[in-house]
Amino acid sequence: MMNAMKDARTDLKGMPLPELEEFFRSRGKERYRTRQVSRWLYRKFAEEFSTMTDLSRDFREEMETMCRISSPPAEKVELSLDGTEKVLFRLEDGEGVESVLIPEKSRRTLCVSTQAGCALSCVFCATGASGFRRNMTSAEIIHQVCFAGRRLAERGERLTNVVFMGMGEPLENVPEVSRAIDILLSQYGFGLAGKRVTVSTAGIIPAMRDLADRYPVSFAVSLNAASEEVRSRLMPVNRRYPLRDLIAAMRGIPLRNGCKVTAEYVLLSGVNDTPADARALARLLSGARIKVNLIPVNPHDQGDFRPPSPASEERFRDILVAGGVQTITRERRGADIRAACGQLRGAPAGPRERGKSPLRAIASSKNP
Numbered sequence: 001m002m003n004a005m006k007d008a009r010t011d012l013k014g015m016p017l018p019e020l021e022e023f024f025r026s027r028g029k030e031r032y033r034t035r036q037v038s039r040w041l042y043r044k045f046a047e048e049f050s051t052m053t054d055l056s057r058d059f060r061e062e063m064e065t066m067c068r069i070s071s072p073p074a075e076k077v078e079l080s081l082d083g084t085e086k087v088l089f090r091l092e093d094g095e096g097v098e099s100v101l102i103p104e105k106s107r108r109t110l111c112v113s114t115q116a117g118c119a120l121s122c123v124f125c126a127t128g129a130s131g132f133r134r135n136m137t138s139a140e141i142i143h144q145v146c147f148a149g150r151r152l153a154e155r156g157e158r159l160t161n162v163v164f165m166g167m168g169e170p171l172e173n174v175p176e177v178s179r180a181i182d183i184l185l186s187q188y189g190f191g192l193a194g195k196r197v198t199v200s201t202a203g204i205i206p207a208m209r210d211l212a213d214r215y216p217v218s219f220a221v222s223l224n225a226a227s228e229e230v231r232s233r234l235m236p237v238n239r240r241y242p243l244r245d246l247i248a249a250m251r252g253i254p255l256r257n258g259c260k261v262t263a264e265y266v267l268l269s270g271v272n273d274t275p276a277d278a279r280a281l282a283r284l285l286s287g288a289r290i291k292v293n294l295i296p297v298n299p300h301d302q303g304d305f306r307p308p309s310p311a312s313e314e315r316f317r318d319i320l321v322a323g324g325v326q327t328i329t330r331e332r333r334g335a336d337i338r339a340a341c342g343q344l345r346g347a348p349a350g351p352r353e354r355g356k357s358p359l360r361a362i363a364s365s366k367n368p
């Protein structure tokens with residue numbers, strides 16, 4: 001029904017700048033129009049051509065007839081006690097996706113979604129438990145950034161970092177994620193430095209190598225285990241791209257001076273948080289430019305996983321540090337509004353929700 005009513009005009013949002021230039025060129029427009037319009041889209045976050053006041057009225061009216069600027073509505077904005085903001089967007093086909101804006105000292109980091117749902121079924125993740133619905137378009141991905149940029153600008157603030165770490169596996173949606181990265185890094189887009197854009201992946205090795213060759217962005221890899229066996233149980237994608245190959249690929253990512261790849265490690269009490277796990281992880285990462293980000297699991301209503309005790313967490317970190325691995329524990333943000341890592345779902349549970357979670361099986365197999 002909604003698709004039948006879809007607006008046929010060309011959507012300018014999410015169009016990489018060379019494409020936007022070609023769009024104007026093929027319609028006989030001057031080259032500078034690209035810069036002019038993209039500044040309005042990505043620096044002033046315009047959603048209507050009528051607000052582009054330094055463009056002639058004739059040009060604005062012509063634009064109105066042939067193009068549009070998609071802006072899916074924010075259906076719900078939730079504010080956490082710690083200042084984290086979660087926004088639920090309702091997309092044109094009715095799908096719901098979420099982004100999370102995290103303020104920390106001088107940083108304003110936006111965590112964006114790239115898929116409605118996710119097919120990878122990591123067992124500790126609420127998004128994975130809701131199943132895969134579809135890939136998001138670059139317009140839908142970039143709209144989350146525009147929306148946050150506009151909200152921050154209203155307070156006299158600016159977005160400093162973007163992480164592709166929301167709902168979905170970005171590297172299962174490479175074409176649209178690439179288009180979004182083009183706009184984030186472009187001088188006439190958001191103009192962000194590569195080190196301020198992080199792509200988080202569950203370990204889709206060929207796509208990670210491809211993206212690392214094309215963009216100077218940072219990578220965070222969701223590792224979560226130091227053995228093939230545990231990782232395969234936590235993350236079914238490990239059967240496609242095994243841990244040993246993944247670590248080799250992480251070691252091979254080209255890095256600027258002083259930069260490291262991040263290994264995300266969700267700590268699950270009694271599953272992957274023993275001293276033996278920590279020692280095995282330290283051995284795996286030995287000598288690599290990889291730092292570890294420890295994330296005590298955020299409980300959500302899909303499962304029984306619990307975070308380790310503070311003492312176990314500290315012991316785990318100490319073993320890694322003693323093994324020469326730079327390690328930080330991620331501060332939990334937005335947990336009271338279910339905006340923390342692994343808690344995003346995008347919409348109230350629908351009919352696609354799985355009847356049975358695999359969580360109990362995993363937790364019980366490690367907790368006899």
Ligand code: SF4
Pocket residue numbers: 118119120121122125126127128129166167168169202222
């Ligand atoms: S952790 Fe990431 S890759 Fe795994 S199921 Fe959740 S969204 Fe998908």
